Every structure is written in structure tokens, then in C-alpha cells.
Amino acid sequence: MLAETICSAVSAAGLGVAAVTAWRKRFLTATRIAAYSLVPIALVLTGVVSWVAGIAFKPAVWLGFGLLGLAWLLFMTTRAIERRTGGTGKERRAAARAERGRAVAPEAPAPSLGAGTARPRPEAARQRSAEPGDDFSDIEAILKKHGI
Incomplete structure (x- = not known):
């Protein structure tokens, strides 16, 4: 009963604000306020408010x-x-089986995605890139090639 009274009061107040807004010649805003203010009384009349109040207090x-x-x-x-x-x-066991299946040839190189135009690097270049101080030698070569 209290919830219905509050909703009715809110609707009446909203319609009052809409009337004042319409008196100030702001009809579009007044219509929007009137629409919003009719929602609480519509909820009371449809029984939604009593249903929600029944749920809220149990x-x-x-x-x-x-x-x-x-x-x-x-x-x-x-x-x-x-x-x-x-x-x-179960997922960990499946992942372990998959890892064992992939470890058949751990030394195999990764497949090439290009058309095969890249030349293999000489053995000396592989040895140089393996040294800890030359980690960025490939990057330096690319930068020098572009003049940076």
C-alpha cells in the first residue's frame, strides 16, 4: 500500500513539473517529462509494484x-x-599428450611461410647470432640497410 502511494505521489509531482514546463513554452520537454511521470502510476495499475513489494519484503x-x-x-x-x-x-592430461606428440622431432626447423626466396644463412652467421652480445645484430643490419 505504501509503495502504491509513493508511486502515485511521484507521478503527480512529475505531471506538475510538466505543467510548469509547458507554461514556459517548452512543449517538447514538457511532453517528455509527462511521459516519464506516467510510468510509476502505470506500474501501480498493472500490479508490478505490488509484485515487487511482495518480493522485496519476504x-x-x-x-x-x-x-x-x-x-x-x-x-x-x-x-x-x-x-x-x-x-x-583431464585437460592437463590431454595437453601433456599433445606435448609428447609434438616433441617427435624437437630439432626440426619451423616450416617456411614464404615462397622459398630467402637464402639460408651461412653457419658463421648462425654462430654469431648465438653469442650473447650479438642479440640485436639482425636488427642493426636492417636499420643500417634503411639508413637509420
Whole structure:
């Protein structure tokens, strides 16, 4: 009963504001305010307000919302733990099998994506790039080629 009274008062106040706005010759704004102010009384007349008020004041409903929140929290916690540990046990075993399958030829070079126009590097160049001080030698060569 209290919720219906509050909604009716809000609608009446909104219609009053709309009337004052229309008196100031701002008809478009007054129409918009009137439309917004009719929503609460429409909710009262359709019974939505009494339904929401019935839900809001029942302890069993709040207990249900609390259990839904707890279920969501447990779900998110398990998902975070799975991500941190690398998935479920079944997913970890499948990943380990896939790793063993890929490790058949660990020394094999990666396949070329180009049309085969690149020349293989000489052995001396491979040895130089393996030294710790020459990590950026390829980048330096590219920059020098472009004059930077």
C-alpha cells in the first residue's frame, strides 16, 4: 500500500513539473517529462509494484538471492583456480599428450611461410647470432640497410 502511494505521489509531482514546463513554452520537454511521470502510476495499475513489494519484503526471497550469489561466487572461484593451475585434470592430461606428440622431432626447423626466396644463412652467421652480445645484430643490419 505504501509503495502504491509513493508511486502515485511521484507521478503527480512529475505531471506538475510538466505543467510548469509547458507554461514556459517548452512543449517538447514538457511532453517528455509527462511521459516519464506516467510510468510509476502505470506500474501501480498493472500490479508490478505490488509484485515487487511482495518480493522485496519476504525473507525467503532474500535467502534465495543470497544462495544465487553464493553459487556464482563458487563458480567463479573454481574457474579462477582452473585457469591458475592449467585446467582440470583431464585437460592437463590431454595437453601433456599433445606435448609428447609434438616433441617427435624437437630439432626440426619451423616450416617456411614464404615462397622459398630467402637464402639460408651461412653457419658463421648462425654462430654469431648465438653469442650473447650479438642479440640485436639482425636488427642493426636492417636499420643500417634503411639508413637509420
